[in-house]
Amino acid sequence: MLCGKMAFIRGKLEPIAERLVFYGKGAVCDIAPRTPFYAYRERLFARLGEAASEQPEIFKRVNLCNQLSAATAANPECSLRRISRRSSRYFYDLNEYLKYFPAHLRVDYLFGDITHVPGHASLVKSRPISRENVNSVLLNLDKLRHFKLTSDRRAWNDKAGRAVWRGGIHNRLRTALVRRHAGNPAADVGHIGEPFEGIAPKSFMTREEQMAYRYIISVEGNDVATNLKWIMASGSVCLMTRPRFETWFLESRLVPDLHYVELADDFSDLDEKIDALEADPDRALRIVANANAYVRHMADRKLERIVSLLVLQKYFEATAQLPPSTFSPLFFGES
Template sequence: MINSKFSYLLRNGKNPKFVYYGVNYLRLMIPKFFFRIRLKKELEKLNKSTDKDYIMQRVNYYNQLDRDSLSLSAAYDSWRDELIPLRRQPMCKQKVYFFDTFEYTRWFPQSLKWKLCPGDLVSVPNIPSIVKSRPLVAGNENSVIMKLDKVRHFIFIKDEKSFVEKKNMVVFRGKIGVPGTNGFKENRYRFLEKYWGHPMCNLGEIKGRHPNKQWIVEKMTLRQHLDYKFILSLEGNDVASNLKWVMSSNSLAVMPRPTCETWFMEGRLIPNYHYVEIKPDFSDLEERLNYYIAHPQEAEEIIRHAHEYVEQFKDPERERLVSLFVLKKYFEETNLVTF
């Protein structure tokens, strides 16, 4: 069992957390002064970029705050008191939220105030806040998205096996939880309840304590998932964390239309263009799988579109510039400052 767990840690295909934490603790040791004196020069790179319009389109997608509407809000003075200076931001219980924001907040004056809401959010904060995820609903402007918990969420994979070489099945491994407890993922529970034992499904929960003991299986590496034509991407606490690497593979992501989004802009995904859409009650799963098994060229078109979508997140220089401008706009709109 110990050897099995150690082997999984070495081969699972996920980002190594010890590298992530090592880099970020070293980052804390670099004086912020070096970044603050370079901020203006860094922001000026936007005007020299051939992607200027694209960058600002993404900035305004993540950050939909508007200074005029904020200033005219009757609650403006009260919620502004709930913001805290950057210098007083404590380490979060989930350290990734502190580290992933610190990478960019260190560029700005530490007297600026903000609100960081760590965790998997499915509701809109009552004041403008930095979040990892937001619900896809009208009036979600207070949720300003940044690229958070990226060590777990932003994984891309190189898949050398073509779609037609893979098994005519859908695979799922994930946490479900126990009904009636915190962290219970009802949609995943309903899916396994409906399709457990189905010949076109390889399903299992990787960590469970509920009565359905037969659902509990060993973890699979990302590479092992790639033996299947279809990989299920079901939302958990917020988004489906596997969607990014699935869309970078030569398998098809299968899921209902998303209800939440992150830095990956799940709200911009087009059903049956970037992924295979199934109904929220999962009733058409077998029909959708059989369709793309019978029409591999259409499946490969979706895979090509998914790869094109994923590609926009792979330029680290551009990702940094988008992140800095999201924060710049946040501080300008909430602190009433100009850079």
């Protein structure tokens, strides 16, 4: 009983502490002078430039997040000093990397859950997965919500051989899941909030409680599924429909049956997919290992800073605000 109460208290206090640290660091960065950041960027780029051609994976990621060409017709409107602080989580995440660049430079940006492609080259958190999304330049925004991972210490054999999902109902996919699988003995599927078409809501479940199941369902919300990253970092298999949107996580690079198990849009094959995985635990564990490896390469803070700064360097070069650099051939190809 005491352990349960302590876990409950810790679960309430940890997010508060994380927010305090995040906002504190963001505020300090905001008021700090730019000069030390400039110097760091110059040193970093000088070291990287010596071996840039030997880092193909870094530049592959940069060019996936930022697909602008060298002849981008853009005239960004907002100077770096005038970016809105109203959405403070987004502002602090963006400012963390813009601080390394001169304040006279300009950007276009959109904060929030972006599901359309802007008319101008803009910095965004999310974009549609499409060949027409060139103007959407991805950065790791709102990472306090989207990139908070949770340790999973449960062994596979200690997890229940069922699937689980909790969430609000506010789109077609989530509605389809609840309609078809509320009450399914093979899956603890439940929505949070008000009764829906005679189906009673279920209680909230923590990440730790959901990780007691071998299979966790991920369903896109306003844009991407917030739970996707921590599911793929856990010891459970991610079950989801093919993603329609992507973020810094580059959901478009995820491969069915390698990183996750794909479900039909109407979730009609959920039981079938669970049965197949239960019959072949080695396959399930391979998928978990591949998912963990995908997440792990984004957990290196130094590497994430390098990729973020290169995405912005390419943005400023593409919009003709900075001159060509050592990296230009890797950004845009040889001229």
